[in-house]
Amino acid sequence: MRILLKMTWIELKLFVREPVTMVFTFALPLIFLFVLGGVFQNIPSEEFRDAKPMDYYTPAYVGLVIASIGLVGLPIHFAKYRERGVLRRFRASPIHLWSIFGAQVLVSLIIASVGGILLVVVSMIAFDVRFPESPALVVAAFVPSVVAFAAIGILLGALLPTTRAAQGLGLILFIVMLMLSGAGPPPELMSEAMEKTGQTMPLFYVIRLIQDPWLGYGWDWDSFLILIGVTVVAALASLRLFRWE
Amino acid sequence: MKKIIEVEHLRKVYGATVAVDDVSFEVVEGEIFGLLGPNGAGKTTTVECLQGLRRPDAGKLRVLGLDPQSDGRELRRRIGSQLQDSALPDRMRVWEALDLFSSFMPNSPDWRITMDQWGLTEKRRSSLSRLSGGQRQRLFVALALANNPKVIFLDEMTSGLDPAARHTAWDLIRAIRDRGTTVVMVTHFMDEAERLCDRLGIVDSGRLTALDTPQGLISTYAGQVRVVFSTEHADLSWLQGVPHVSRVNRHGPRVEVEGTGPVLARVAAALVERGVVPTDLRLEQPSLEDVFLSITGHTIQD
Numbered sequence: 158m159r160i161l162l163k164m165t166w167i168e169l170k171l172f173v174r175e176p177v178t179m180v181f182t183f184a185l186p187l188i189f190l191f192v193l194g195g196v197f198q199n200i201p202s203e204e205f206r207d208a209k210p211m212d213y214y215t216p217a218y219v220g221l222v223i224a225s226i227g228l229v230g231l232p233i234h235f236a237k238y239r240e241r242g243v244l245r246r247f248r249a250s251p252i253h254l255w256s257i258f259g260a261q262v263l264v265s266l267i268i269a270s271v272g273g274i275l276l277v278v279v280s281m282i283a284f285d286v287r288f289p290e291s292p293a294l295v296v297a298a299f300v301p302s303v304v305a306f307a308a309i310g311i312l313l314g315a316l317l318p319t320t321r322a323a324q325g326l327g328l329i330l331f332i333v334m335l336m337l338s339g340a341g342p343p344p345e346l347m348s349e350a351m352e353k354t355g356q357t358m359p360l361f362y363v364i365r366l367i368q369d370p371w372l373g374y375g376w377d378w379d380s381f382l383i384l385i386g387v388t389v390v391a392a393l394a395s396l397r398l399f400r401w402e
Numbered sequence: 403m404k405k406i407i408e409v410e411h412l413r414k415v416y417g418a419t420v421a422v423d424d425v426s427f428e429v430v431e432g433e434i435f436g437l438l439g440p441n442g443a444g445k446t447t448t449v450e451c452l453q454g455l456r457r458p459d460a461g462k463l464r465v466l467g468l469d470p471q472s473d474g475r476e477l478r479r480r481i482g483s484q485l486q487d488s489a490l491p492d493r494m495r496v497w498e499a500l501d502l503f504s505s506f507m508p509n510s511p512d513w514r515i516t517m518d519q520w521g522l523t524e525k526r527r528s529s530l531s532r533l534s535g536g537q538r539q540r541l542f543v544a545l546a547l548a549n550n551p552k553v554i555f556l557d558e559m560t561s562g563l564d565p566a567a568r569h570t571a572w573d574l575i576r577a578i579r580d581r582g583t584t585v586v587m588v589t590h591f592m593d594e595a596e597r598l599c600d601r602l603g604i605v606d607s608g609r610l611t612a613l614d615t616p617q618g619l620i621s622t623y624a625g626q627v628r629v630v631f632s633t634e635h636a637d638l639s640w641l642q643g644v645p646h647v648s649r650v651n652r653h654g655p656r657v658e659v660e661g662t663g664p665v666l667a668r669v670a671a672a673l674v675e676r677g678v679v680p681t682d683l684r685l686e687q688p689s690l691e692d693v694f695l696s697i698t699g700h701t702i703q704d
């Protein structure tokens with residue numbers, strides 16, 4: 158436990174010292190917010206689950222913060238560690254793989270919280286987004302969402318051998334999920350095939366899980382259970398498939 | 403003497419390359435055991451198999467009574483590792499690395515003392531990317547000591563260190579040994595092997611070709627001493643006839659006489675008798691370099 162907390166603290170400091178990653182993680186969702194914020198008239202509409210567009214998109218962009226950590230940040234982090242020989246050094250020490258993974262999950266939670274709060278505050282100020290209907294449920298939805306994407310990120314980090322591979326595949330996955338999972342065009346405007354594809358992606362369920370209590374539709378058990386399943390499968394696969402070098 | 407490490411018929415193959423071929427040896431408690439050999443000889447592969455970082459293809463390994471493959475994690479709690487090829491994040495600070503690595507074990511010694519001994523206190527707040535090669539190297543040795551290990555593995559510990567830092571490192575390693583830690587080290591520096599190791603194995607092309615104390619190796623494999631001097635005298639053929647002389651080589655004014663036992667006294671007496679009085683007469687003891695050459699047929703560089 159002590160080792161886990163120490164690793165987490167050091168990793169957090171390392172994250173803060175890496176400006177490029179920080180900007181990507183925190184600024185990208187804000188850019189989306191401002192670009193798309195001007196596109197729609199901010200009146201409730203059916204396409205946006207009877208909500209105002211920005212009330213619909215703000216929780217979806219919280220999902221983007223989470224997805225960018227899991228699909229881009231973590232895979233690159235692990236690939237870099239592997240390429241540089243950092244994983245080799247950890248492997249030769251008594252530290253357990255669980256502590257290495259656990260520290261990444263905790264760091265992801267902290268970063269995602271900061272990024273999420275930043276995004277929500279900005280969109281409340283700039284686009285007059287309303288406060289969530291059920292704030293406690295939104296927070297409750299946020300945690301398993303981050304954990305699920307951290308597990309996906311660790312799995313990608315375990316599988317992708319080089320930084321280049323991680324950058325390439327991570328970004329592609331991120332963009333595809335972003336377009337199809339509810340953070341891009343509203344589902345009503347997508348073709349049936351696009352909508353079906355979107356529903357195979359974990360980000361879809363993250364956005365659902367956060368958006369439902371935000372807009373006052375309550376807790377979505379289906380999405381919650383799907384994300385738990387994703388977490389368990391990704392964690393087990395990571396432990397089995399992890400490559401130190 | 404308690405055996406700390408037992409290696410029997412270790413073999414490791416990478417594709418068509420036989421990296422380690424039927425290597426067997428033992429390391430006893432409290433010694434500095436060295437492996438000396440040229441690039442690609444299989445030294446790193448051998449010690450990394452011992453640390454459970456590579457899987458041997460054949461052979462039986464015991465380190466502190468544990469099997470490095472099946473009890474890897476337990477083993478790594480009790481050993482210290484300085485790997486030839488590893489790193490930590492660039493933006494990590496020196497003190498953070500030491501603090502982290504000493505938190506891995508509950509009974510770790512105070513890392514500030516280790517930091518001081520290895521001359522890193524001044525750099526404690528530097529990030530790793532700002533360290534010089536030698537400072538980095540010293541940090542990684544200090545990290546290997548952070549969990550108070552029973553055995554420490556050092557792979558090319560002094561590469562990148564300047565002469566003063568190397569001598570300090572040797573002293574510190576001796577001090578570690580004197581406190582009861584067994585040291586297994588890999589090197590391709592002859593002087594380091596000769597001065598630091600209690601016992602030394604010579605590795606060449608994956609095979610352990612000789613194993614003894616450095617002095618034992620020298621007297622077994624390079625028994626001949628050399629008497630060296632310079633003179634302008636043209637004819638020295640009579641030197642061949644002096645007792646204990648086995649060979650005379652001449653390169654211009656420089657003369658090298660190889661021989662055994664009291665060859666120096668004999669040569670000196672004979673020279674004086676013939677009126678040759680060189681001012682630079684001296685004895686060259688054979689070194690590990692000669693041992694290496696006589697065992698492997700090449701120098702360590704090729």
Ligand SMILES: Nc1ncnc2c1ncn2[C@@H]1O[C@H](COP(=O)(O)OP(=O)(O)OP(=O)(O)O)[C@@H](O)[C@H]1O
Pocket residue numbers: 416419420421439440441442443444445446447448486590
């Ligand atoms: N991971 C690997 N994959 C393929 N071949 C390898 C690998 N590691 C080592 N080898 C090969 O095995 C042989 C022994 O390598 P090793 O690193 O053990 O040598 P070494 O004695 O430590 O050399 P050096 O002094 O250069 O560090 C070399 O021929 C090397 O090319």
Ligand SMILES: [Mg+2]
Pocket residue numbers: 445446447486557
């Ligand atoms: Mg080596």
